[in-house]
Amino acid sequence: xxxxxxxxxxxxxxxxxxxxxxxxxxxxxxxxxxxxxxxxxxxxxxxxxxxxxxxxxxxxxxxxxxxxxxxxxxxxxxxxxxxxxxxxxxxxxxxxxxxxxxxxxxxxxxxxxxxxxxxxxxxxxxxxxxxxxxxxxxxxxxxxxxxxxxxxxxxxxxxx
Amino acid sequence: xxxxxxxxxxxxxxxxxxxxxxxxxxxxxxxxxxxxxxxxxxxxxxxxxxxxxxxxxxxxxxxxxxxxxxxxxxxxxxxxxxxxxxxxxxxxxxxxxxxxxxxxxxxxxxxxxxxxxxxxxxxxxxxxxxxxxxxxxxxxxxxxxxxxxxxxxxxxxxxx
DNA sequence: TGACTCATGTCAGGATTCTGACATAGGTTG
DNA sequence: CAACCTATGTCAGAATCCTGACATGAGTCA
Numbered sequence: 001x002x003x004x005x006x007x008x009x010x011x012x013x014x015x016x017x018x019x020x021x022x023x024x025x026x027x028x029x030x031x032x033x034x035x036x037x038x039x040x041x042x043x044x045x046x047x048x049x050x051x052x053x054x055x056x057x058x059x060x061x062x063x064x065x066x067x068x069x070x071x072x073x074x075x076x077x078x079x080x081x082x083x084x085x086x087x088x089x090x091x092x093x094x095x096x097x098x099x100x101x102x103x104x105x106x107x108x109x110x111x112x113x114x115x116x117x118x119x120x121x122x123x124x125x126x127x128x129x130x131x132x133x134x135x136x137x138x139x140x141x142x143x144x145x146x147x148x149x150x151x152x153x154x155x156x157x158x159x160x
Numbered sequence: 161x162x163x164x165x166x167x168x169x170x171x172x173x174x175x176x177x178x179x180x181x182x183x184x185x186x187x188x189x190x191x192x193x194x195x196x197x198x199x200x201x202x203x204x205x206x207x208x209x210x211x212x213x214x215x216x217x218x219x220x221x222x223x224x225x226x227x228x229x230x231x232x233x234x235x236x237x238x239x240x241x242x243x244x245x246x247x248x249x250x251x252x253x254x255x256x257x258x259x260x261x262x263x264x265x266x267x268x269x270x271x272x273x274x275x276x277x278x279x280x281x282x283x284x285x286x287x288x289x290x291x292x293x294x295x296x297x298x299x300x301x302x303x304x305x306x307x308x309x310x311x312x313x314x315x316x317x318x319x320x
Numbered sequence: 321t322g323a324c325t326c327a328t329g330t331c332a333g334g335a336t337t338c339t340g341a342c343a344t345a346g347g348t349t350g
Numbered sequence: 351c352a353a354c355c356t357a358t359g360t361c362a363g364a365a366t367c368c369t370g371a372c373a374t375g376a377g378t379c380a
Contacts, residue, residue: 010211015185015279017298022182023225024305025175051170058358065183070337093345094358119175124304126297134297137290138177144284145184218328230367253375254328
């Protein structure tokens with residue numbers, strides 16, 4: 001179907017490859033999480049809470065790369081199903097610190113082994129040197145993209 | 161807000177970093193495409209058609225990492241607005257080869273310079289060696305993820 | 321030839337996510 | 351203190367995308 005022999009520079013674009021890799025990772029994670037009745041955002045939320053207990057709704061949203069509205073409905077579901085708990089009143093400000101329940105922790109453990117297998121498969125065939133190089137390169141990309149996304153292109157940034 | 165001093169291994173996870181980088185890239189692309197009234201999928205479709213004229217709806221969908229239903233409604237819009245053309249009848253099979261109109265090509269040119277600036281910003285601070293390493297590593301990830309996503313975990317695969 | 325399988329285009333319905341908006345809490349600055 | 355700004359939680363509506371389904375065309379194989 002439609003000779004791909006043209007072979008243009010789509011495969012040499014780092015942006016396209018980044019999207020392709022991210023898409024493949026998401027698909028693989030969805031495949032292993034589906035049997036557990038869990039979505040990727042679902043899992044991300046639980047994993048974030050396990051590693052940083054007491055995160056607020058907005059912080060979880062930033063960590064899972066969704067809007068705080070989306071995270072809010074997810075948290076409401078998780079709370080109703082007994083996987084997380086939030087205090088009825090904010091101890092300070094308006095932020096409600098969220099925590100995993102024992103049930104949530106058990107649910108997460110199942111998912112963690114599934115997701116870890118995906119990450120191990122992704123890293124298969126890469127040397128330790130390549131893995132650390134990948135870490136450094138991806139961090140560089142994130143940093144460069146965030147730098148100029150809001151106005152000043154290449155300016156020193158003050159405070160943080 | 162919520163001391164991040166805990167510092168767990170979220171920042172050392174290649175999967176998380178991959179998602180973070182992809183999310184940052186998408187946000188940056190949306191930011192520069194919005195003034196042109198164009199979405200990322202919109203642009204991806206036009207770019208694919210420029211590099212591989214005559215792609216079908218399903219092929220475009222795979223190239224842009226969306227379902228063919230999603231790409232179909234996008235193509236219908238683009239066709240109505242005069243950016244692409246599709247024959248009324250399929251020359252062979254059911255696939256309708258899609259092509260850019262001159263109007264579509266002009267629209268794409270604007271977007272291309274905007275997107276290229278984002279990609280250049282993303283690559284800023286990386287050496288040529290690092291860029292080729294990134295290409296190789298990302299390709300490896302995609303390949304490893306796709307390999308075991310459908311059944312056989314670590315088996316030899318026959319005929320491609 | 322006929323049955324089977326696969327890919328494609330398309331329609332309809334539902335699920336997910338986002339955009340817009342509002343009220344409130346806390347910090348900052350005059 | 352008062353005005354302002356930022357961040358947060360939450361509600362409502364809209365946009366986006368996907369899942370399910372159907373009919374059709376082409377290739378495969380007995």
